[in-house]
Amino acid sequence: MNASKPASELLRLLEIMARLRAPDGCPWDRVQDFASIAPYTIEEGHEVADAIDRGDWTGLQDELGDLLLQVVYHARMAEEAGLFGFAEVAKSVNDKMVRRHPHVFGEEAARDAAGQTVAWEAQKALERAARSETGTLAGVAANLPALTRATKLTRRAARVGFDWPDAAQVLDKLEEEAMELRRELPGADPERLADEVGDLLFVLANLARKLDLDPETCLRGANAKFERRFAAVERGLAREGRAPKDSTLEHMEALWQAAKAAERL
Template sequence: MSKQTAPIDRLLAIMAQLRNPDGGCEWDLAQDFASIAPYTIEEAYEVADAIARDDLAELKDELGDLLLQVVFHARMAEERGAFDFDDVAAGIADKMERRHPHIFTGNEPNETQAVRANWERLKADERAAKAQTGALDGVALALPALLRAEKLQKRATRVGFDWPDQLGAADKLHEEIDEFTKASTEAERLEEAGDMLFAAVNWLRKSGIPAEDALRAANAKFERRFAGMETMAKQDGQDFAALDLSDQDSLWNRVKQGEKAPRD
């Protein structure tokens, strides 16, 4: 392969060879859309993780991994005669131009509110063209539950179905917590737990906080502090797992205090 080959063409050729029944990779040949989808989702989250850590070198690598997923799916579709990578790129390019007429045609106002309203109108037109007439149509089922809950709520807001302020959302959360505590069967507890989480996402959304981001940050903090406890126990010559809960809690508080201590 020529060194002058454009990187994207080189990547497309590599994937074509991996999927080639004559001399290709056995694992790649065995895959289909469904088996690759979990990897696609995982790579998207690894991109988000690199961004959260502000690791640009890692971000470059993870974006490459995510691009490979797009190339993989496009190649499988091409093999079926459905579409290819160029069709994918052309489709998104067309969509971006269509959704930004104020940039590419000069026929629309460029004020922020007008642009936002036009964007929503254009997306609604696209959903209508796909026979997606309901306000909630098209919110991907594969999204993480917290993120999907927020997207569903935002879609409902577009047609006026929303609390007017944070207080209504907060009251609803308290109501759902109360209903959860009163649930008497496992089926009721599961249903009320879902309602409680959905209401919590709604309250956070009304407060301007993305629930998915908040929980990811809380997960990272818990991991960091837990690792700190284990390190402290080891430094004290103790087996963390053998400590009782009181001693473990003491270590937890020490880690928290260490995080709050002023840095030189």
């Protein structure tokens, strides 16, 4: 690709966003602010991940464009407010990448992937300290998906030694939390139940981390599996001329088990 092509298309996108936000631009775009656009930014990130999970590379191109639009949108609003512009956003990440890769852009010795991970986190810690963010857990974004944030929090704690020795002990803790939830079921106090379910989910996120798994990816996989198998249940019922509401739980469970067995063939 011609080196000037990305620059020209990016400039075009910046100009389109400026036009949309102009006094005579799009009424919807003109009234948006950081808070109203933030949910779309999060959504677009998830749609990028979904396209990757499905191996939809044409869709990924489109979704990456939507995600880039979110960056341009926020940068435009910041420029209008006199805070910063797109150029400052790009400079910030460029400087950060150079700073965090001295083995590539500087004179430090070469690193393997594991060494780079350690050095990356050390550099991030220095940057947090420069921003006066103190404490092991400082800087973990509050608006991350809860499972992702749980993983990041426990990973930070693990770096200073606050961690279970192995996954087996996390499983023991999971059983302990499940028993605590079971004890709360007779009373069914919503606040107590929410607290115990939260503990259970937090330990599950810890277990995924100990197994070098991403809990969000695990749960997305489980969601896809549920959708696939339940669709098979509905198809089975449709062949019988029935809908789920006309069936019994026992019959639907039998169709579910058949769908599960078919996947293993």
